[in-house]
Amino acid sequence: MRLRIAGLGAGVVIAVVVGLALVSFASAHAKVTEVEWDNETNPTKVTATAVENIANVAGTFSLKVYNSDNVEVDKGDTTIDPTNAMKMSVSVNANLPTGIYRVDWATVSAADGDAANDSLQLGLREAIPTPTPSPLHAASVTVTLSALNGSGVSGTATLTPTDDGGTDVAMHLTGLQPGTTHIEHVHMGATCSSDASQLGDHLVDLEDLTVDSSGVGTSDTDADIDFLTIADGTNKIVVHAGPDASTDANKVPIACGAIPSALTATAAPTGGATPTHTASGLPSTGGPTADSGSSWVMLILAGAVLLTVGGVGFTFARRMR
Numbered sequence: 286m287r288l289r290i291a292g293l294g295a296g297v298v299i300a301v302v303v304g305l306a307l308v309s310f311a312s313a314h315a316k317v318t319e320v321e322w323d324n325e326t327n328p329t330k331v332t333a334t335a336v337e338n339i340a341n342v343a344g345t346f347s348l349k350v351y352n353s354d355n356v357e358v359d360k361g362d363t364t365i366d367p368t369n370a371m372k373m374s375v376s377v378n379a380n381l382p383t384g385i386y387r388v389d390w391a392t393v394s395a396a397d398g399d400a401a402n403d404s405l406q407l408g409l410r411e412a413i414p415t416p417t418p419s420p421l422h423a424a425s426v427t428v429t430l431s432a433l434n435g436s437g438v439s440g441t442a443t444l445t446p447t448d449d450g451g452t453d454v455a456m457h458l459t460g461l462q463p464g465t466t467h468i469e470h471v472h473m474g475a476t477c478s479s480d481a482s483q484l485g486d487h488l489v490d491l492e493d494l495t496v497d498s499s500g501v502g503t504s505d506t507d508a509d510i511d512f513l514t515i516a517d518g519t520n521k522i523v524v525h526a527g528p529d530a531s532t533d534a535n536k537v538p539i540a541c542g543a544i545p546s547a548l549t550a551t552a553a554p555t556g557g558a559t560p561t562h563t564a565s566g567l568p569s570t571g572g573p574t575a576d577s578g579s580s581w582v583m584l585i586l587a588g589a590v591l592l593t594v595g596g597v598g599f600t601f602a603r604r605m606r
Contacts (some may be wrong), residue, residue, distance in 0.1 A: 314336075314337075314392075314394055314399045314400075314401040315335040315336065315337050315338065315339045315340075315371075315392035315393065315394040315395070315396075315399075315401060316335060316336050316337075316392075316401050316403075317333045317334065317335045317390045317392065317401075317403065317405065318334065318335070318336060319333065319334040319405075320332070320333045320334075320348075320388045320390075320405045320407050321407070322407070322409065325409065325410055327379065327380060327381075328377060328381060328409065329376060329377065329379070330374045330375060330376050330377060331348060331350055331359070331374065331375055331377060331388060331407065332366075332372055332373070332374040333348055333372065333373055333374070333388065333390050333405075334371055334372050335371050335372070335373075335392055336371070337371065337394055337395070337396055338370035338371055338394070338395035338396065339365055339370055339371065339373055339392045339393065339394070339395060340392075340393040340394060340395040340398065341365045341370065341395075342393060345391070345392075345393040345400070346363060346365065346373055346391060346392050346393060347363045347375075347389075347390070347391045348363045348373060348374070348375035348388060348389070348390050349361075349375070349388070349389040349390075350375065350377055350386055350387070350388050350389075350407075351386060351387045351388075351389070352381075352382075352384060352386055353384050353385055353386075355387075358377055358378045358381060358386070359375045359376065359377050359378075360375065360376040360377065360378070361375070362375060362376050363375040370395060373390075373392075381409055382409075383409055383410040383411050384408075384409055384411055385406055385407070385408050385409075385411060385413055385414075386406070386407045386408070386409060387404055387405075387406060387407075388404065388405050388406070388407050389402070389403075389404045390402060390403060390404070390405070420513065420548055421548070421549050422446075422512065422513055422516070422547040422548050422549060423516075423547045423549055424445070424446075425443055425444060425445040425446075425547075426443075426444050426516045426544065426545050426546075426547045427441055427442070427443050427444075427545075428441060428442040428443075428444065428521075428522055428542040428543070428544050428545070429441055429542050430442060430458060430522060430524065430540040430541060430542035431477075431540065431541065431542060432460070432539065432540055433477065433478075433479045433538045433539055433540060433541055434479050434526075434537055434538065434539060436460070436526075436539035436540060437460040438458055438459070438460045438461055438502075438524065438539050438540040439458065439459060439460060439540065440456065440457050440458030440459055440460075440502070440540065441456075441457055441458075441542075442454055442455065442456045442457075442522050442542065442544075443455045444512065444515060444516050444544065444547075445512075446511075446512035447507060447512075450511060451507055451508055451509050451510060451511070451512075452507075452508045452510055452511070452512045452515050452516075453505065453506070453507055453508070454471070454489075454491055454504075454505070454506040454508055454515075454522075455503075455504075455505050455506075456469065456491070456494055456502070456503060456504040456505070456506075456522075456524075457501070457502075457503055458494065458501070458502040458503075458524065458540060459500060459501050459502075460500060461494075461496040461500050461501070461502045462496065462500065463496055463497065463498045463499065463500050464496060464497075464498065465496045465502075465528070466493050466494065466495055466496070466528040467493065467494040467496070467502065467524050467525055467526065467527065467528065467539070468490075468493060468494075468524075468525045468527065468528065468529060468530060468535070469491045469492075469493070469494050469504065469522065469523060469524040469525065470487045470488075470489065470490050470491055470522070470523055470525075471487070471488040471489035471491065471508075471515055471520050471521070471522055471544070472484045472485045472486065472487060472488065472520065472521050472522075472523050473485040473486050473487075473488050473519070473520055474519065474520070474521065475518060475519055475520060475521055475543040475544070476521070476543070477521055477523070477538075477541035477542070477543065478538070478541075479538060481525070481533070481536040481537055481538055484521075484523055484538060484541075488510070488514075488515065488520055489506070489508045489510055489515065491504060491506040491508070491522070492504045492505065492506040493528065494524060502524075512547060513547060513548065515544060516544050516545065516546060516547035517546055517547070517548070518543075518544070518545060518546030518548075520543075520544045521541055521542060521543045521544055522541065522542050522544060523538050523540070523541045524538065524539055524540040524541070525537060525538055525539065526538075526539050
């Protein structure tokens with residue numbers, strides 16, 4: 286029994302050691318998450334804080350500070366804090382004007398020698414502008430077309446964004462006269478009308494609708510216009526009576542449907558490094574670093590290793606009884 290417990294305990298110890306090593310590896314890179322001035326009135330230096338110790342090897346670490354005109358305003362004398370190797374500083378020119386500055390940083394991890402570099406924004410007596418949120422939209426929208434002027438025509442149109450930034454418009458209507466062709470357009474304005482003169486200007490000219498022998502009309506248009514420009518809730522699709530617009534009779538609308546808005550929500554700001562400093566002079570408190578996700582993965586793997594190695598130790602102990 287004593288041997289079995291000892292074997293299991295050894296397995297647990299080995300697993301914990303391996304797990305901690307894996308987590309340490311996962312959090313590698315001396316990533317800078319915070320930059321700040323020494324004071325907001327007339328700063329003399331910028332200090333950066335990393336998530337782990339920075340290797341003090343000449344030529345492998347640096348801070349460079351640039352103004353809004355991309356002119357370097359530091360003195361090129363980056364040093365690592367002798368009392369805290371997670372911090373490094375660089376002197377800056379005197380009397381810097383109010384504005385938004387870019388801080389380029391480069392480090393090498395003292396733990397494993399991995400290099401890293403990126404940029405952060407730093408406001409001097411000025412808040413860093415919040416990025417404009419990006420709109421989220423549906424993958425596609427469906428338009429329901431109803432008959433106008435007693436035509437008996439109905440159907441749908443499906444609008445889908447394309448990879449090249451355009452919009453695919455696929456039409457499918459029934460109740461049409463077999464063998465005919467009809468012009469159709471995206472008109473500005475979401476209100477349908479049986480009067481062609483009240484339909485508004487064209488936003489997009491769609492491919493002609495061709496009708497088969499059973500009275501089903503189809504078309505597919507690769508429109509060179511952004512999906513959200515068409516599907517913003519302010520436009521409609523109109524099918525006309527004739528194969529062209531040469532006469533008033535041909536222009537008569539026979540089916541129409543308002544295009545619903547594809548916008549569904551508002552996305553969080555994306556792209557670029559998160560600003561860590563505002564005009565108040567207080568750096569952001571931050572949160573989990575970009576490496577924290579991989580750390581969780583490695584913790585899970587460490588747990589799996591613990592169970593596996595522990596099991597091996599247990600099995601070995603049983604065989605030694």
